Amino acid sequence: xxxxxxxxxxxxxxxxxxxxxxxxxxxxxxxxxxxxxxxxxxxxxxxxxxxxxxxxxxxxxxxxxxxxxxxxxxxxxxxxxxxxxxxxxxxxxxxxxxxxxxxxxxxxxxxxxxxxxxxxxxxxxxxxxxxxxxxxxxxxxxxxxxxxxxxxxxxxxxxxxxxxxxxxxxxxxxxxxxxxxxxxxxxxxxxxxxxxxxxxxxxxxxxxxxxxxxxxxxxxxxxxxxxxxxxxxxxxxxxxxxxxxxxxxxxxxxxxxxxxxxxxxxxxxxxxxxxxxxxxxxxxxxxxxxxxxxxxxxxxxxxxxxxxxxxxxxxxxxxxxxxxxxxxxxxxxxxxxxxxxxxxxxxxxxxxxxxxxxxxxxxxxxxxxxxxxxxxx
Ligand code: 13P
Ligand code: SF4
Numbered sequence: 001x002x003x004x005x006x007x008x009x010x011x012x013x014x015x016x017x018x019x020x021x022x023x024x025x026x027x028x029x030x031x032x033x034x035x036x037x038x039x040x041x042x043x044x045x046x047x048x049x050x051x052x053x054x055x056x057x058x059x060x061x062x063x064x065x066x067x068x069x070x071x072x073x074x075x076x077x078x079x080x081x082x083x084x085x086x087x088x089x090x091x092x093x094x095x096x097x098x099x100x101x102x103x104x105x106x107x108x109x110x111x112x113x114x115x116x117x118x119x120x121x122x123x124x125x126x127x128x129x130x131x132x133x134x135x136x137x138x139x140x141x142x143x144x145x146x147x148x149x150x151x152x153x154x155x156x157x158x159x160x161x162x163x164x165x166x167x168x169x170x171x172x173x174x175x176x177x178x179x180x181x182x183x184x185x186x187x188x189x190x191x192x193x194x195x196x197x198x199x200x201x202x203x204x205x206x207x208x209x210x211x212x213x214x215x216x217x218x219x220x221x222x223x224x225x226x227x228x229x230x231x232x233x234x235x236x237x238x239x240x241x242x243x244x245x246x247x248x249x250x251x252x253x254x255x256x257x258x259x260x261x262x263x264x265x266x267x268x269x270x271x272x273x274x275x276x277x278x279x280x281x282x283x284x285x286x287x288x289x290x291x292x293x294x295x296x297x298x299x300x301x302x303x304x305x306x307x308x309x310x311x312x313x314x315x316x317x318x319x320x321x322x323x324x325x326x327x328x329x330x331x332x333x334x335x336x337x338x339x340x341x342x343x344x345x346x347x348x349x350x351x352x353x354x355x356x357x358x359x360x361x362x363x364x365x366x367x368x369x370x371x372x373x374x375x376x377x
Pocket of ligand 2: 074099100101102103134222223224225250286312313314315
């Protein structure tokens with residue numbers, strides 16, 4: 001955890017929460033607090049806008065009046081906000097160590113090497129790089145400069161369509177599961193989606209495999225969502241007959257196929273809210289969100305799919321003490337834990353992000369329902 005001055009580190013959660021309310025009202029509209037669904041209750045209660053990665057990126061792009069955007073989420077989300085917000089706005093992440101282990105699985109140097117190796121096997125003009133928003137600004141810039149786009153878990157299908165309609169193959173970074181799940185929904189056979197292992201020469205693939213793939217999937221994953229497997233869903237259904245199972249797109253394919261619905265965190269929140277009283281729902285995503293859904297809807301039985309479902313350790317770094325310190329320092333006229341992106345990188349990354357926003361605006365999927373998995377029963 002980023003070291004905090006003792007005066008803040010020694011506060012209890014409830015002492016910090018009590019003080020946040022005061023400093024928040026002192027700062028007024030100067031500050032916009034954005035909160036991702038995986039944040040803890042004591043933090044997300046102070047968010048002006050809560051949502052999934054897409055909603056929060058749009059919130060930052062709305063370029064409101066606030067001079068300061070305090071991002072309660074992880075580093076790639078704060079970088080995205082920095083890139084999309086007005087230059088005069090400044091973005092703070094209450095704990096600079098709050099990263100995303102999946103985003104860290106695609107280093108820009110490795111991506112550049114992979115692209116060159118791929119280009120030796122096929123015409124790069126026939127391939128569109130697509131990066132999940134869970135990636136560094138440098139990877140987004142790489143993608144943007146090569147005609148590609150960012151996607152989030154709520155618009156990956158639309159971004160996939162955009163690439164496929166151009167008759168191109170996809171180089172999908174860094175979440176192999178999101179890439180495979182969406183590709184499979186688009187009817188791409190599993191053997192047309194090849195796993196690119198950056199630790200091996202030419203991704204561990206033969207020249208023909210690289211040349212013929214419809215999708216090259218970067219070998220990255222989320223450590224929270226890959227703890228789920230299809231057998232857990234079978235066990236859950238045996239224990240709770242009639243239950244509905246909803247999972248996040250970052251889960252492996254067998255989980256998504258065995259579930260009743262798959263979506264982004266915001267899709268899951270909406271689907272749970274729309275479920276009738278008395279429903280039993282098993283949720284395959286991060287524990288803070290599942291626990292909050294259970295508290296918010298006491299008339300439904302909402303359970304984690306797996307008893308040992310974990311929190312996202314990096315999201316969990318943002319605690320009330322760090323949030324309070326960030327706000328107290330702002331009130332004292334000092335910016336701490338600011339997230340910046342060099343102009344040269346921001347320009348390319350903005351291209352990729354704005355392409356995503358444009359694709360999504362044009363093809364916004366009907367809201368309110370999760371995509372039904374192919375294995376729907
Ligand atoms: P969402 O965009 O669905 O909120 O997902 C972000 C994320 O990191 C999930 O692990
Ligand atoms: Fe990254 Fe997984 Fe945490 Fe999401 S849940 S921020 S993908 S580590």
